[in-house]
Amino acid sequence: NTAMAAQMTDAHRRFLQVLMSHGIMEGSEARKLHRRCCEIHKVYYAHDKLDDFISTINSHLQPLFMQIRKGMSEGDGRAHYALVNLAETEITKMASDYTENELELFRKTMDLIILSENGFASSTDILNLTDQLKTKKMKKKEAEQVLKVFVEDKWLSERNGEYTLHTRCIIEMEQYILSNYQDVARKCNICHSLAIQSQICESCGIGMHLPCVRKYFRAQTEPRCPQCNDFWSCDIP
Ligand SMILES: [Zn+2]
Ligand SMILES: [Zn+2]
Incomplete structure (x- = not known):
């Protein structure tokens, strides 16, 4: 500029x-x-x-x-x-606010969310991670508290016991996630931003954010994949 x-x-x-x-x-x-x-x-x-x-x-x-x-x-x-x-990288952004095992829990939660099909991790699955922590084990009660703080601090958001990355976290960590989860992190085929919660084409594997799916197919007579033109098999939200 x-x-x-x-x-x-x-x-x-x-x-x-x-x-x-x-x-x-x-x-x-x-x-x-x-x-x-x-x-x-x-x-x-x-x-x-x-x-x-x-x-x-x-x-x-x-x-x-x-x-x-x-x-x-x-x-x-x-x-x-x-x-x-x-x-700052993802870890230094958060390092001053959390202890080592809290950060490890966050990283493992992020793995679960990004590796999941729908972009969510259940509280049960997250709490099951607590005795695998290498830095320092955490009691389940303690981990529940930590998850609450991650939500308050806008790193995670929660709905009915399911956790996903908060919008603020996605905006802050987009580059980090794209380079550290290269094989699994997807960009939305419509808006080209990182997509954590997305629908995926069964034929060619492209992903689209739910709001982008909604907007895109509103203008189409038939729901066909914008990439491979196969029928879009997911329910249009
Ligand atoms: Zn999108
Ligand atoms: Zn496709």
Whole structure:
């Protein structure tokens, strides 16, 4: 990018501070915040200029190896914005907040989720890992607590006892996951982002996020795979 970086105003700084304190923000929340920040600091506002506003912040975050990234919630397809630290690997991002065996439990949980067919790991399967931990064994009760903290800290999300990676975790760790799980991690055939929860073509093996499946087949007369043109065998969500 050779363009001169636009100036950071107090509106940009306020936006960044609020996003930092949340870690991740849904698209509609971010749009509201954008408006509020511009109003408070009497800075030019246009409702369709959020991405420009963010790229101004990003050009100033670059020397700090940080970036605001946009990603999609795999459940409902809504856009989210997260502040990402580009200088650190997955482990150093989390290392200051958790003990060694908590990190090991997280890594093993991540393995289960990524290696699963549907992008979920059950609490039973995760809790069964606790006596395989090499760093330090963990009681099941203790592990349940740790899982709760991972959910609160937005690394995991939970539904009916099934765990998947939180949108914030996917946005932060996309590169890490793609390079460390090369043989199993998939990119969505529609939006080309990492897909953890996806439907997979039985014939050619491509995957698509559920919201991307929904959107793609809405415009098609027959559900056929965009890659191999075979009939799409999964139920359209
Ligand atoms: Zn997708
Ligand atoms: Zn196919």
